[in-house]
Amino acid sequence: MPAVESQNYFMNRTLANIIIDIIAAFLLLGMIATGYLLRFPLPPRSNKFLSLWGYTRHQWGDVHFWISLGRLRQMVFYY
Secondary structure, three states, rough: OOHHHHHHHHHHHHHHHHHHHHHHHHHHHHHOOOOOOHHOOOOOOOOOOOOOEEEEEEEEHHHHHHHHHHHHHHHHOOO
């Protein structure tokens, strides 16, 4: 029986690591996407004049900030 318990533990741990890695990948892609939006389509000093999908540069900065905090939390949880 201990071999079966050990195998289940490693399978559950592997599944948890895969899920955590997928979440990390999506958060990283979100950071890259919002960073790109902040740098190129909404350049600095375009605060009140340009918007993309209803969000101004500062609002996209807030989205980028919260995704970054989610990524930081995920990294702390993972390690």
